[in-house]
Amino acid sequence: MLSLTGLGKTYAGGVQALAGFTLDARPGEIVAVIGGSGCGKSTLLRLIGGLDTPTTGTVSINGETVEQPHPLINLIFQEPRLLPWLSVCDNVGFGLAHLPRAEQVLRINEALCRVNLEAYGDRLPKALSGGQAQRVAIARALVTRPEVLLLDEPFSALDALTRETLQQHLLDIWSETQATMILVTHDIDEAVSLAHRVIVMKPWPGRILDEIVIARPHQRGGADFDQARARVRSALNHSLSASAPADIRKGRAQHSSVLETSP
Amino acid sequence: MTIGAAEAGLGAGVGDGRADTAAVSRRASWLRPSAGGWGGALIRFALAVALPLGAFLFWELAVDSGLASGRLVPPPSRILATLADLWTAGQLADHIASTCLRVLLGFLAGAAAGALAGSLTGYFRFVHAAVDPTLQALRAIPSIAWVPLFILWFGIFETSKVVLIATGVFFPVYLGVSTALLSVDRKIVEVGRIFRLSGFDLVRRILFPAVLPAFIVSLRAGLGLGWMFVVAAEFMGASEGLGYLLVDGQQLGKPDQIMAAILIFAVIGKLSDALLVGATAPLIAWQDNFSRGGL
Ligand SMILES: Nc1ncnc2c1ncn2[C@@H]1O[C@H](COP(=O)(O)OP(=O)(O)OP(=O)(O)O)[C@@H](O)[C@H]1O
Numbered sequence A: 001m002l003s004l005t006g007l008g009k010t011y012a013g014g015v016q017a018l019a020g021f022t023l024d025a026r027p028g029e030i031v032a033v034i035g036g037s038g039c040g041k042s043t044l045l046r047l048i049g050g051l052d053t054p055t056t057g058t059v060s061i062n063g064e065t066v067e068q069p070h071p072l073i074n075l076i077f078q079e080p081r082l083l084p085w086l087s088v089c090d091n092v093g094f095g096l097a098h099l100p101r102a103e104q105v106l107r108i109n110e111a112l113c114r115v116n117l118e119a120y121g122d123r124l125p126k127a128l129s130g131g132q133a134q135r136v137a138i139a140r141a142l143v144t145r146p147e148v149l150l151l152d153e154p155f156s157a158l159d160a161l162t163r164e165t166l167q168q169h170l171l172d173i174w175s176e177t178q179a180t181m182i183l184v185t186h187d188i189d190e191a192v193s194l195a196h197r198v199i200v201m202k203p204w205p206g207r208i209l210d211e212i213v214i215a216r217p218h219q220r221g222g223a224d225f226d227q228a229r230a231r232v233r234s235a236l237n238h239s240l241s242a243s244a245p246a247d248i249r250k251g252r253a254q255h256s257s258v259l260e261t262s263p
Numbered sequence B: 001m002t003i004g005a006a007e008a009g010l011g012a013g014v015g016d017g018r019a020d021t022a023a024v025s026r027r028a029s030w031l032r033p034s035a036g037g038w039g040g041a042l043i044r045f046a047l048a049v050a051l052p053l054g055a056f057l058f059w060e061l062a063v064d065s066g067l068a069s070g071r072l073v074p075p076p077s078r079i080l081a082t083l084a085d086l087w088t089a090g091q092l093a094d095h096i097a098s099t100c101l102r103v104l105l106g107f108l109a110g111a112a113a114g115a116l117a118g119s120l121t122g123y124f125r126f127v128h129a130a131v132d133p134t135l136q137a138l139r140a141i142p143s144i145a146w147v148p149l150f151i152l153w154f155g156i157f158e159t160s161k162v163v164l165i166a167t168g169v170f171f172p173v174y175l176g177v178s179t180a181l182l183s184v185d186r187k188i189v190e191v192g193r194i195f196r197l198s199g200f201d202l203v204r205r206i207l208f209p210a211v212l213p214a215f216i217v218s219l220r221a222g223l224g225l226g227w228m229f230v231v232a233a234e235f236m237g238a239s240e241g242l243g244y245l246l247v248d249g250q251q252l253g254k255p256d257q258i259m260a261a262i263l264i265f266a267v268i269g270k271l272s273d274a275l276l277v278g279a280t281a282p283l284i285a286w287q288d289n290f291s292r293g294g295l
């Protein structure tokens, strides 16, 4: 089980990106996190993934505090971030170096099948489309069989059709692996149709504004879906209208006056 | 004779039906290095050698017809004759071999030291802060300025020559590796971190492949400087080597010998670079370059 308690992050420049974020995700739960740009969603995932250290609060998995990247947690970035010098197979197997070769091959093939890329194993990343590359990135995260999968807007750069296919893939993967997923997204429909629970965030500092439990998850359309979507939308509107705190506005004003006075 | 062959090549390329239609359908597509086929390669080769061969031909005719004396600038035929003489006299191979050996040793030493220093400063912030300013200051010294000191320290024989060449090779390799390491994309390093790589594994599996293209470019720059510095090294008193042929040619007033040595420098310099590029190309074939794939 993944627990976040009072998680906060203040960056070196004094930007308070996240404050007092508390959340428990049940094993196998899909939690969608939605919010405007800059409200600390990526920061949240980076803290859970152990890439950054929180200023306050803790992340723990199965009672164990996470301070470094943890073997049971994996992160899928917003961009595929494939290693250009490795073939698709070697990219997928990147996290398996500690296993015997036969086991690696088995797992790589399994993961490539899951994302429908069996035929692409020998290609280099430069010969993949954006959607294919993102699927390789998903496969790369899956092979280590993480208990917790963090996804940072994994489909946002893709066209609507590919996005829907991949969303379905993700659900298939979830039903096979029963991984806990934290899915950051900008897309209300994506959040409501994939998640068991939707967290709406509010910026400056990033914190939880509202939490919507989806009554009948994984269904598009229907009264429940529409109702949940309406709630998420109104919470999101509320969050987006929240104005920037005084110091940020002041910072902008100073910045522009500097621009004006400079020759 | 060479010119005739080049013209024949040009004719064959244009006459080749495949090259013909390609040239029509994609204007000047054979200029792209990736353009395939022997026709394209021949045309490109002919185009590359047209300028120097034309110049040689011009000078040959000018001297032949008495328009120029060719005393200080000997015509190509005389240079070739000198080359043949040197070769049959049996010393040329030795001269070439000793110069190549000096460059090779200096290159290996300088590249190894540059790669090591570049890795350390690129990887450890502390080392960078402590060492890089000094190295940058040393880099600002024209390396030829070290010659008198190196002679005092290492004598006038092989050691000082190899050290001078190594000094020349060191700096571009150092700079290339160090800056490449410092500018490795954080995003790719984070991939390594999320898979819990650290220390040596991170270097081996992420940093090294990421800087490899820049490292190879810096090796090429270093090798070029190696050829430059071997001349300076052989000027400071050598009894054999291509640089010796230069000095000897000047002292005895033999411009044809000087030109012959220069010609050999051009050929083996180009050859060694091509060798380096050819040997390393498979290592960086993964790069998604404009010239490789086009748009
Ligand atoms: N390394 C950093 N140093 C300083 N400030 C940062 C850093 N990374 C992020 N921030 C700031 O922290 C805040 C939250 O950033 P974060 O990337 O978490 O937002 P986000 O919700 O993921 O936005 P988006 O939806 O646009 O990706 C922003 O105001 C951003 O400017």
Ligand SMILES: [Mg+2]
Binding pocket: A041, A042, A043, A152
């Ligand atoms: Mg983000």
